Amino acid sequence: MKSTNQSLKPLTTKINDAGNLEIGGCDLISLAEKYGTPLYVLDEETIRNICKDYKNAFKSYPKTKMMYASKALCTMAVSAIAANEGFGFDVVSSGEIYTVYKAGVDMSKVLFNGNNKSFDELTLAIELGVGRISVDNFFELSLLNEIAKSHNKVVDILLRITPGIECHTHEYIQTGHLDSKFGFDLTQIDDAVELILNDYTNLKLHGLHAHIGSQIFETLIYGDEIEILVKELARLDEKFNIKLNEINVGGGLGVKYTNSDVPPSTYEIADIIIKRLKECIEKYGIEPPTLFLEPGRSIISTAGVTLYTLGSSKQVPKGKKYFAVDGGMADNARPSMYRAEYFAQVANKPDYELAQTVTIAGRFCESGDILINNITLPELEEGDILCVYNTGAYNYSMASNYNRVQKPAMVLVNNSQSDIIIKRETLEDLISLDVIPDRLKNK
Numbered sequence: 118m119k120s121t122n123q124s125l126k127p128l129t130t131k132i133n134d135a136g137n138l139e140i141g142g143c144d145l146i147s148l149a150e151k152y153g154t155p156l157y158v159l160d161e162e163t164i165r166n167i168c169k170d171y172k173n174a175f176k177s178y179p180k181t182k183m184m185y186a187s188k189a190l191c192t193m194a195v196s197a198i199a200a201n202e203g204f205g206f207d208v209v210s211s212g213e214i215y216t217v218y219k220a221g222v223d224m225s226k227v228l229f230n231g232n233n234k235s236f237d238e239l240t241l242a243i244e245l246g247v248g249r250i251s252v253d254n255f256f257e258l259s260l261l262n263e264i265a266k267s268h269n270k271v272v273d274i275l276l277r278i279t280p281g282i283e284c285h286t287h288e289y290i291q292t293g294h295l296d297s298k299f300g301f302d303l304t305q306i307d308d309a310v311e312l313i314l315n316d317y318t319n320l321k322l323h324g325l326h327a328h329i330g331s332q333i334f335e336t337l338i339y340g341d342e343i344e345i346l347v348k349e350l351a352r353l354d355e356k357f358n359i360k361l362n363e364i365n366v367g368g369g370l371g372v373k374y375t376n377s378d379v380p381p382s383t384y385e386i387a388d389i390i391i392k393r394l395k396e397c398i399e400k401y402g403i404e405p406p407t408l409f410l411e412p413g414r415s416i417i418s419t420a421g422v423t424l425y426t427l428g429s430s431k432q433v434p435k436g437k438k439y440f441a442v443d444g445g446m447a448d449n450a451r452p453s454m455y456r457a458e459y460f461a462q463v464a465n466k467p468d469y470e471l472a473q474t475v476t477i478a479g480r481f482c483e484s485g486d487i488l489i490n491n492i493t494l495p496e497l498e499e500g501d502i503l504c505v506y507n508t509g510a511y512n513y514s515m516a517s518n519y520n521r522v523q524k525p526a527m528v529l530v531n532n533s534q535s536d537i538i539i540k541r542e543t544l545e546d547l548i549s550l551d552v553i554p555d556r557l558k559n560k
């Protein structure tokens with residue numbers, strides 16, 4: 118069965134009677150006029166649909182818990198939607214903890230990840246009642262135990278492990294040892310467990326956590342990951358006589374950025390995971406554990422598009438034809454950082470004949486700020502509105518103020534209604550944290 122992450126565009130995308138693209142019943146040209154560009158647009162129906170795809174796909178294993186990986190896009194409105202769909206949250210900073218807390222999320226359904234959580238962040242997590250902390254290394258075990266002790270609390274933890282599976286998006290390899298910055302090596306788990314059982318009495322271990330990569334198209338890798346986790350639970354029970362009953366397989370399911378991308382569906386992933394989990398429960402003789410998943414990109418990417426206004430253009434003699442937009446690497450770092458590819462259409466000319474191959478350049482001051490290399494579009498003119506698809510994940514969340522440009526606004530669309538969920542930054546916002554020491558002020 119198909120799932121929403123396999124769609125190139127938000128599910129509600131269509132061409133309306135005015136001949137423009139619309140999403141969530143909202144004309145994109147009207148949105149651009151009303152809110153300005155660049156503008157992030159997020160389709161609520163698409164988010165809710167993929168949440169339902171995940172829940173339906175895993176319903177034959179009722180002990181599944183879905184955690185939205187906030188790092189893909191963390192805003193209070195998005196948190197409220199994910200919570201309303203019954204999701205918990207994977208958070209990785211005090212900023213993400215605070216955002217979900219302020220959005221009214223049940224903090225017992227929040228899991229705190231990260232390879233270098235600070236004293237202040239761990240303290241905040243404990244004080245706000247974060248449900249699980251996935252401890253990444255020996256330093257953190259000791260630090261967290263101290264903080265928990267000083268709060269007179271026993272903190273519920275998982276251990277983040279490096280399962281020895283390396284994922285290269287479309288294929289993967291298994292190695293004995295991985296030089297990953299995240300998690301305990303398989304050979305270090307016993308030492309960690311011994312410390313928890315004997316010394317760190319303010320920590321309560323519930324299970325193991327792994328994450329094998331992102332934008333994954335490979336399905337079998339999840340089965341291998343399950344086997345490693347379950348085998349470890351059984352081994353630890355045998356060795357230490359502890360019944361760990363939680364495994365967390367992380368996130369990673371891919372999305373369709375361009376027509377040539379064919380990500381698997383949530384249903385295919387669920388089949389692989391559940392089948393292998395049931396086999397492993399038999400094989401290793403353990404009680405069925407709670408299964409955590411932490412999807413980020415696949416929940417939010419497809420729902421998002423970015424609208425830009427076309428400005429200057431340039432034909433390099435015997436070279437490329439460039440059109441520049443009013444945003445770029447500061448609102449979408451992925452093309453310049455990862456050579457990520459995106460698909461786009463002109464929102465006011467969605468059904469015009471495709472006439473030319475052009476390169477879409479960003480407005481930021483460096484040559485690498487190219488949003489889309491070689492895309493075929495209709496005849497273009499200044500003022501056209503470009504709609505870049507699949508920008509919901511890792512765009513706003515990785516945005517910067519490079520060149521001191523204000524970050525764009527974000528609107529949520531649904532049933533012909535549009536609501537601002539992140540305001541556009543103003544020039545005053547940009548300087549609001551600046552301080553000029555008195556000695557530098559002109560007298």
Ligand code: LLP
Nearest residue numbers: 186328331332367368369411412413414511
């Ligand atoms: N859980 C853990 C422990 C993670 O490290 C990540 C992502 C996720 C869950 C969510 O993975 P997802 O379902 O979103 O693939 N900035 C990069 C992606 C970095 C992903 C880091 N970890 C990009 O723009 O492609």
